[in-house]
Amino acid sequence: MTDPSDAERYPTLSEAGRQMLQRLREHPHAPMFKNESGNRLTQQDVETVRAFQLEVAEAVVAEQREEAAPWLAEFLVGVYRDVPFYRAMGGAPRRLGDVPTVTRADLSHDVARFVPDSAPVERMINFRTSGTTGHPLLIASHPVVAASYLAFHQRALRRFDVTLRASSGDVGVVLLGYQRKCFTYVSVTPTLNEAGLVKLNLYPADWRNPEDRRKYLEDLRPEVLAGDPISFVELLKLGSTLRPRALLSTSMALLPALRQELEATFACPVVDLYSLNEAGPVAAFDARAGGHVLLQHRMLVEILDAAGKSAPSGERGEVTLTGGFNFCLPLVRYRTGDFASLELRASEPVLIGLEGRAPVRFRTHAGEWLNNIEVTHALHALALRQFRLHQAASGALLFRVAGRARHEAELREALLRLFGAEQALVIEELDNADGKLLQYSSELAP
Amino acid sequence: MDQEGCELSHLMRRITETPPDFLEEPRLGPQGIVVVSAVVSDLCSWHHVDPGVAALDAFATGTPKADRNRLRVSLLLSWVLADGWFRSLDLRTAPLVPLLLQGASELSEHVAVEKLVSDPERREELARFCLARLGFRPLGETRAQAEDRLTSLSAAERARVLRASRDAEARARAVREALARKAAEESADKYTRE
Numbered sequence: 001m002t003d004p005s006d007a008e009r010y011p012t013l014s015e016a017g018r019q020m021l022q023r024l025r026e027h028p029h030a031p032m033f034k035n036e037s038g039n040r041l042t043q044q045d046v047e048t049v050r051a052f053q054l055e056v057a058e059a060v061v062a063e064q065r066e067e068a069a070p071w072l073a074e075f076l077v078g079v080y081r082d083v084p085f086y087r088a089m090g091g092a093p094r095r096l097g098d099v100p101t102v103t104r105a106d107l108s109h110d111v112a113r114f115v116p117d118s119a120p121v122e123r124m125i126n127f128r129t130s131g132t133t134g135h136p137l138l139i140a141s142h143p144v145v146a147a148s149y150l151a152f153h154q155r156a157l158r159r160f161d162v163t164l165r166a167s168s169g170d171v172g173v174v175l176l177g178y179q180r181k182c183f184t185y186v187s188v189t190p191t192l193n194e195a196g197l198v199k200l201n202l203y204p205a206d207w208r209n210p211e212d213r214r215k216y217l218e219d220l221r222p223e224v225l226a227g228d229p230i231s232f233v234e235l236l237k238l239g240s241t242l243r244p245r246a247l248l249s250t251s252m253a254l255l256p257a258l259r260q261e262l263e264a265t266f267a268c269p270v271v272d273l274y275s276l277n278e279a280g281p282v283a284a285f286d287a288r289a290g291g292h293v294l295l296q297h298r299m300l301v302e303i304l305d306a307a308g309k310s311a312p313s314g315e316r317g318e319v320t321l322t323g324g325f326n327f328c329l330p331l332v333r334y335r336t337g338d339f340a341s342l343e344l345r346a347s348e349p350v351l352i353g354l355e356g357r358a359p360v361r362f363r364t365h366a367g368e369w370l371n372n373i374e375v376t377h378a379l380h381a382l383a384l385r386q387f388r389l390h391q392a393a394s395g396a397l398l399f400r401v402a403g404r405a406r407h408e409a410e411l412r413e414a415l416l417r418l419f420g421a422e423q424a425l426v427i428e429e430l431d432n433a434d435g436k437l438l439q440y441s442s443e444l445a446p
Numbered sequence: 447m448d449q450e451g452c453e454l455s456h457l458m459r460r461i462t463e464t465p466p467d468f469l470e471e472p473r474l475g476p477q478g479i480v481v482v483s484a485v486v487s488d489l490c491s492w493h494h495v496d497p498g499v500a501a502l503d504a505f506a507t508g509t510p511k512a513d514r515n516r517l518r519v520s521l522l523l524s525w526v527l528a529d530g531w532f533r534s535l536d537l538r539t540a541p542l543v544p545l546l547l548q549g550a551s552e553l554s555e556h557v558a559v560e561k562l563v564s565d566p567e568r569r570e571e572l573a574r575f576c577l578a579r580l581g582f583r584p585l586g587e588t589r590a591q592a593e594d595r596l597t598s599l600s601a602a603e604r605a606r607v608l609r610a611s612r613d614a615e616a617r618a619r620a621v622r623e624a625l626a627r628k629a630a631e632e633s634a635d636k637y638t639r640e
Binding site (some may be wrong): 275 | 479509512560614615620628631634635636639
């Protein structure tokens with residue numbers, strides 16, 4: 001297994017790009033970058049991605065009905081012809097509803113069966129997720145697919161009147177992590193004339209001096225900061241004077257209090273993206289629309305009940321995806337494990353009440369069962385940045401929250417109002433460095 | 447194949463003219479349209495054959511992933527066996543239900559139902575298969591000729607399927623190896639990470 005060269009990592013690198021990489025790596029306050037990666041885009045790829053950005057910018061995301069997706073029939077025929085998993089079932093059904101659904105477990109079992117024969121193996125890359133559902137997943141992808149994410153970010157940002165301007169000599173984005181172990185590297189973005197890209201870990205052990213975190217970021221002045229709520233909480237602690245033009249939040253629910261604090265601190269929009277390794281950016285939260293507005297014009301989102309039947313408009317169910325832009329892994333009725341309802345609002349399809357992973361039911365002291373969304377609603381008024389609720393087999397609740405001391409009294413009151421005054425409840429401080437949060441869990445089965 | 451049957455071209459034409467309803471999705475749980483067990487039951491009634499509850503159940507159970515093509519072949523066979531020539535015969539003691547059940551299962555393992563209709567050689571195979579399983583040979587052929595032709599048709603298709611299966615396994619191996627390479631592990635730039 002040989003290491004790729006810089007020529008493979010940055011095929012179109014110019015002198016200005018090389019200088020940007022050098023600046024990012026050799027900055028006096030730079031972190032200890034642990035890894036190497038790159039854009040891997042050829043000049044032809046760059047043109048392909050730019051054309052895709054234009055297509056996405058101009059596209060209309062239509063009502064999520066099979067009849068309103070003119071691309072769907074051809075897509076299904078192609079999938080049933082080129083993808084081994086589907087080819088084994090015969091010809092393409094005429095109705096999407098007759099295609100069996102697949103889950104993360106199916107992909108996890110052998111993702112190779114879901115990769116079309118037409119996908120070029122020589123340039124294949126992977127995205128690995130440990131997941132919170134017990135099914136670690138290796139996603140087949142391609143440099144063009146990875147670079148195409150930006151088209152959807154730009155579409156989402158335009159909702160907030162942000163047009164990206166970063167170009168040669170600027171730092172376009174810093175992707176923030178806060179984990180004990182994190183993949184970190186520097187790169188440049190050819191579609192933005194080699195604006196810099198940094199993926200770093202705010203965890204202090206990655207830095208020679210913890211104060212370098214603020215100094216490095218302030219000197220880089222990135223146009224966009226991307227991260228998850230955990231890393232953003234750490235960013236706030238740095239007390240920086242950064243003025244990015246936008247924050248992109250992914251990976252887990254961004255609670256309203258944290259969003260407001262981030263918006264106030266950085267004086268810019270904070271865009272909460274619903275994005276999956278399996279599908280890329282699916283939707284972006286916009287309070288004016290009342291939920292997550294769909295971003296992809298060649299993706300059909302269904303809301304399914306447990307039996308796999310389409311839920312009526314406005315009814316909650318599992319978010320299920322067909323289509324997408326990853327030509328190495330076309331999805332057909334992929335059950336995401338995330339739950340929401342879908343409504344058309346001002347002619348835009350919007351996911352309402354999106355909650356990650358399967359609903360968890362909690363038992364009150366009186367024996368009544370509550371869905372986790374009721375807990376979300378009960379805590380909505382509290383200014384919580386992050387929390388996790390677990391119910392033990394005994395029925396006792398463990399609530400872990402960032403900033404326990406500040407919230408404990410109001411939290412206890414809200415939870416006991418919901419679960420009953422006699423409910424056993426422990427409230428603890430949340431340790432942020434534990435990685436992705438599974439927000440709700442229970443050892444009890446209704 | 448002791449008995450002489452109808453002209454092969456007659457059955458092949460019937461297969462070509464299969465109505466869309468007989469190529470619809472079999473009902474399995476919440477999915478599909480056509481209740482295959484009901485179609486088989488009607489066919490058996492015409493031929494005065496009692497399929498039995500257990501056999502009918504096999505046309506109504508399964509999963510779309512595993513049983514879709516098998517049930518679609520059963521449906522196509524039902525269309526062929528409802529032809530006037532078959533209906534003019536006394537099939538009360540013929541292995542009609544085994545043809546619809548095990549016969550469909552055998553065919554479905556190596557050919558998709560669409561191909562049984564669209565591909566001339568597969569149409570011929572299906573027509574000969576129906577006749578042979580009920581003890582007939584095409585009109586104007588000797589038993590040896592009919593047996594040779596059916597064997598050669600199905601052997602060629604099975605060999606093609608075997609090659610395709612080997613190719614698919616090699617491709618899956620190549621994909622797994624590609625994903626395991628250091629370069630793939632390094633991945634590529636995204637503006638956000640999930």
